[in-house]
Amino acid sequence: MDKRSIFAAVVAAALLVLAAPAAATADVGAGTVRVVDRDVDYTPDKPKEPSLAGSRVDVVCLRDAPWITFEVTLTDPDRQSTGDRAVLVISDGTHEVSLPLGTLASGRVAGSVLWPGAAVSGGVGTGWPGWVYEGGQWRETAGNFAWTRGDVRAWIRVDPELAVPLAYPPATSGCAAPTGSIQGRLAATGTSGDILLPLVLAGAGAAAVGLVVVLSVRRRHRV
Structure with missing residues (x-):
């Protein structure tokens, strides 16, 4: 292969790399390969809001x-x-x-x-x-x-x-x-106590009147 052919091959390879829609890098370590697509936006997971549900x-x-x-x-x-x-x-x-x-x-x-x-x-x-x-x-x-x-x-x-x-x-x-x-x-x-007191007094008065009436009736029956 002459020098012109080699140069043309190098230029073609460079154009292919530049024209690629996404570039990738590989990290090699401990037997694993990680490929990162640089044209993809990374959005972290949204944290979950705290809740008092159940309180x-x-x-x-x-x-x-x-x-x-x-x-x-x-x-x-x-x-x-x-x-x-x-x-x-x-x-x-x-x-x-x-x-x-x-x-x-x-x-x-x-x-x-x-x-x-x-x-x-x-x-x-x-x-x-x-x-x-x-x-x-x-x-x-x-x-x-x-x-x-x-x-x-x-x-x-x-x-x-x-x-x-x-x-x-x-x-x-x-x-x-x-x-x-x-x-x-x-x-x-x-x-309230202010209301209870008159009711108690009224009840006591009525009981006293009833007792007088009962005693009077008993005396009449005896006579």
Whole structure:
């Protein structure tokens, strides 16, 4: 083969390489070959967003005290969450309160907290939202988180957030509200002591009148 033929072959080979739509490189090592196509855009997998799915809150009454029980579960396979402290946020659109629930361990935390405005002593309820003890009597007030007994929204916040249903429990035998009397308890119906007292007096008066009538009738029969 003469020099012209060799030169023509080299030029043809160079043109083929330049005209190729994609160039490839091979990495050889440990008996493996990896081919990388430089004309293909590489798009990494999108990380999965963290989720609080399955987390929940409930309201229970224990010895006249309203408690919020909770179970928070964070699913974060790609470690996208930037927080590890769970908080329960309650709002009526005007007011807002945040209740710390604790620090997540292995993506989970569970427990219970008192309803805002509630208090206990020796495990027994001694304070309730919207009530204040003054002058030996319980009185309703617009303070002490009274708004939490109305229509509220709630959500668990870690990173991300999750809306959860929540409402103040109705009066029951296990979750009584305070009374106007010094004894500090209401019946399960929620009737105040100021209303109960006249009813008791009226009942006692009616019983006394009935007793007088019965005795009078008996005396007439004897005569």
